[in-house]
Amino acid sequence: MKPAGGPPGRLQAQSKRYGERLIKWLLASCAVLSVLTTTAIVISLIGPTIGFFEIVPADEFFFGIDWTPQFEPPSFGVLSVVAGTLNVTLWGMLFAIPIGLGSAIYLSEYATPRVRKTIKPALEVLAGIPTVAIGFFAVSFILPEIIVPLWPGEFLGGAEGKPFLALAAGLGIGLMVVPIIASISEDAMSAVPRGLHEGAYALGATKAKVAIRVIFPAALSGIVASIVLAISRAVGETMIVVLAAGSTPKFTLNPVESIQAMTSYIATTATGDISTGSVDYKSVFAVGTVLFVLTLIMNVVSIRLVRRFREVYE
Amino acid sequence: MTAGGTSAPRNRLAVAGARSTTEAMLRAQPRGDVIRNTIFAGLLLLSVAIALAGLLALLIQAFAKGSSALSLDLITNPPSTAFPEKAGYRPAIIGSLELIAGVLLFIVPVGIGAAIYLEEYADGSRWWNRLIEVNIQNLAAVPSIIYGILGLAFIVRGPLNLGFIVAAGSLTLALLVLPMVIIASREALRAVPDSIRQGSLALGATQWQTIRTQVLPASIPGIATGVILAVSRAIGETAPLLLVGATVFVTFDPTPFGTDGYSAMPVQIFNYALRPQEEFQALAAAGIIVMLVVLLAMNSFAIWLRNRYEQRW
Numbered sequence: 001m002k003p004a005g006g007p008p009g010r011l012q013a014q015s016k017r018y019g020e021r022l023i024k025w026l027l028a029s030c031a032v033l034s035v036l037t038t039t040a041i042v043i044s045l046i047g048p049t050i051g052f053f054e055i056v057p058a059d060e061f062f063f064g065i066d067w068t069p070q071f072e073p074p075s076f077g078v079l080s081v082v083a084g085t086l087n088v089t090l091w092g093m094l095f096a097i098p099i100g101l102g103s104a105i106y107l108s109e110y111a112t113p114r115v116r117k118t119i120k121p122a123l124e125v126l127a128g129i130p131t132v133a134i135g136f137f138a139v140s141f142i143l144p145e146i147i148v149p150l151w152p153g154e155f156l157g158g159a160e161g162k163p164f165l166a167l168a169a170g171l172g173i174g175l176m177v178v179p180i181i182a183s184i185s186e187d188a189m190s191a192v193p194r195g196l197h198e199g200a201y202a203l204g205a206t207k208a209k210v211a212i213r214v215i216f217p218a219a220l221s222g223i224v225a226s227i228v229l230a231i232s233r234a235v236g237e238t239m240i241v242v243l244a245a246g247s248t249p250k251f252t253l254n255p256v257e258s259i260q261a262m263t264s265y266i267a268t269t270a271t272g273d274i275s276t277g278s279v280d281y282k283s284v285f286a287v288g289t290v291l292f293v294l295t296l297i298m299n300v301v302s303i304r305l306v307r308r309f310r311e312v313y314e
Numbered sequence: 315m316t317a318g319g320t321s322a323p324r325n326r327l328a329v330a331g332a333r334s335t336t337e338a339m340l341r342a343q344p345r346g347d348v349i350r351n352t353i354f355a356g357l358l359l360l361s362v363a364i365a366l367a368g369l370l371a372l373l374i375q376a377f378a379k380g381s382s383a384l385s386l387d388l389i390t391n392p393p394s395t396a397f398p399e400k401a402g403y404r405p406a407i408i409g410s411l412e413l414i415a416g417v418l419l420f421i422v423p424v425g426i427g428a429a430i431y432l433e434e435y436a437d438g439s440r441w442w443n444r445l446i447e448v449n450i451q452n453l454a455a456v457p458s459i460i461y462g463i464l465g466l467a468f469i470v471r472g473p474l475n476l477g478f479i480v481a482a483g484s485l486t487l488a489l490l491v492l493p494m495v496i497i498a499s500r501e502a503l504r505a506v507p508d509s510i511r512q513g514s515l516a517l518g519a520t521q522w523q524t525i526r527t528q529v530l531p532a533s534i535p536g537i538a539t540g541v542i543l544a545v546s547r548a549i550g551e552t553a554p555l556l557l558v559g560a561t562v563f564v565t566f567d568p569t570p571f572g573t574d575g576y577s578a579m580p581v582q583i584f585n586y587a588l589r590p591q592e593e594f595q596a597l598a599a600a601g602i603i604v605m606l607v608v609l610l611a612m613n614s615f616a617i618w619l620r621n622r623y624e625q626r627w
Contacts, residue, residue: 017520019522020520020521020522023522024431024435024521024522026427027427027428027430027431027435028431028435028436029427030423030424030425030427030428030431031427031428031431031432031436031446031496032446033424033428033492034428034446034449034450034453034492034493034496035445035446035449037453037464037489037492038449038452038453040464040468041456041460041461041463041464043468044463044464044466044467044468044472045460045463045467047467048467098361099361099364099365100361100365101361102357102358102360102361102362103358103361103362103365105358106358106359106361106362107362110355110358119362119366121617122366122369123365124613125369125610125613126365126368126369128543128546128547128550128609128613129369129372129550129606129609130549130550130551130552130580130602130605130609131550131552131553132550132552132580132583132584132587132602133372133376133550133583133602133605133606134372135584135587136376136583136587136598136599136602137371137372137375137376139587140375140379140587140595140599141371141372141375175365175368175369175372178365178368179365182365206347206350206351207351207354207355208350208351208354208355209347211354212354229455232455232457233455233457235457236456236457236458236459236460237457238457238458238459238552238553239552239553239580239584242553242584243584243587243588263457263459263553266459266462266463266557267459267462267553267556267557270462270463270466270556270557271556271557276471284463285463285467288459288460288463291457291459291460292456292457292460295455295456295457295460296452296456299451299452299455299456300452302455303448303451303452
């Protein structure tokens with residue numbers, strides 16, 4: 001037997017434990033895979049996008065308002081499909097922000113624990129419904145049963161007899177993002193310390209005043225984060241706009257028009273049989289880059305805002 | 315007569331007087347405040363009601379439209395344009411099952427591995443670990459169609475060059491839901507108290523032994539919940555599959571590596587939904603019912619799992 005070396009009781013592993021190190025590196029490589037995914041996304045977007053700009057001038061792409069790839073000569077004015085996305089997002093948010101925030105305030109300030117226990121899971125169910133189901137609902141129920149009979153804005157054009165409407169997709173998307181706004185905003189409102197409520201009540205404020213003047217401003221960064229995240233989801237949503245908004249690119253914010261969004265252009269153009277080198281193929285990646293950059297900016301903003309309200313109250 | 319006898323009614327009188335004065339002062343809210351309060355509460359209730367009504371209408375409409383097509387044919391028959399009354403979802407269901415099997419094979423080891431690294435090994439003050447963390451948060455919010463582009467350019471073609479096969483679809487969906495699994499698993503690992511780790515290390519276990527025998531078993535319910543929720547997201551995801559070759563009309567049973575094309579449940583629903591005829595609309599609605607039932611069952615199971623096995627330390 002080897003004589004014990006070193007001072008007694010030293011806390012050093014007797015072997016090098018190569019297995020432990022190997023495991024650590026294996027686990028680390030799993031985590032690094034996520035960074036590789038982002039890198040792969042960027043690489044796969046950039047290559048064809050550069051190729052696209054060798055064919056189509058950048059000013060036509062960024063400032064043009066005609067998106068007609070199938071015409072001769074084709075025109076690639078991305079503002080047309082960007083406007084389509086904005087159109088749908090705008091109407092979706094006009095629906096989702098009041099409904100989502102109202103639900104959040106109700107859940108955090110008004111609902112009894114028992115009511116909360118039923119409503120929150122219901123909203124979670126709504127959040128888990130596949131968007132293809134919401135798209136089907138938008139085009140086969142919201143459009144004919146809600147928008148057509150109730151449409152008040154005849155001056156913008158009639159809603160009747162049109163198979164696709166930006167507004168139908170907008171309301172579908174609004175329904176999809178209500179749970180996002182409600183749950184993140186409710187978290188932010190619940191994180192406001194009890195002391196602020198009680199201080200306001202002691203000063204004689206009514207419940208509505210506490211909610212609007214105390215809780216709302218205190219939770220503002222979380223609320224804004226939830227809205228920004230919801231907008232980012234709305235901009236990136238594909239199936240609802242493909243099913244309910246149609247595929248006619250139009251530079252308009254009119255809700256009773258059929259439009260084409262960035263995502264629906266990608267989804268309807270890049271299906272299987274498209275040939276790799278064509279301008280159409282490359283245009284998919286150019287639009288994808290615009291979409292990726294737009295949503296990335298919103299996600300970064302939203303993540304920062306969420307972190308801010310966590311820092312203040314936790 | 316004792317002193318107490320006279321003071322009791324007097325006390326009562328005083329208390330009643332004080333109470334009515336206080337109430338008079340506090341109750342005298344301006345009428346405007348009362349009205350505004352009621353209107354505000356009413357609006358809040360209305361917004362919750364609209365959200366829930368939307369959910370309810372969606373479910374009811376799917377049942378109303380799809381009930382006529384609900385039969386065993388729906389599951390056992392392939393799609394058909396000639397006989398919509400006999401058409402079904404068989405290849406799509408098989409395709410979806412294969413896709414999900416592939417997704418599970420990928421996300422369980424990789425997602426849990428990444429979570430263990432970030433929670434148990436990574437030094438959060440190092441820039442590269444923070445980069446990984448921010449990166450995962452961002453990936454969780456990247457639009458699903460962008461993953462479709464990634465799948466098309468990187469997995470189907472380009473570096474991996476798998477072609478339009480089920481495995482390529484699996485990999486695309488797996489990358490899409492991986493951030494969800496990592497985030498949920500990290501939360502589950504974080505919920506295990508440090509004293510467990512320290513106790514194990516103090517008894518001479520190595521770090522990996524501690525994780526394998528103490529930390530992981532304790533966090534399995536939370537991790538399983540995250541995996542189930544990720545899979546249910548993958549089942550309903552349509553857009554990326556359109557780009558990586560889930561061709562919408564497949565009448566044979568797809569195989570994992572077959573190059574003849576494949577389909578998936580939501581893609582087939584999408585295809586039926588695009589057709590204006592009543593029969594196909596009914597088929598789409600019936601498919602939605604099937605998918606919603608499966609998803610609801612999975613989500614309820616996840617919630618049950620979380621509540622049943624959640625440990626309170």
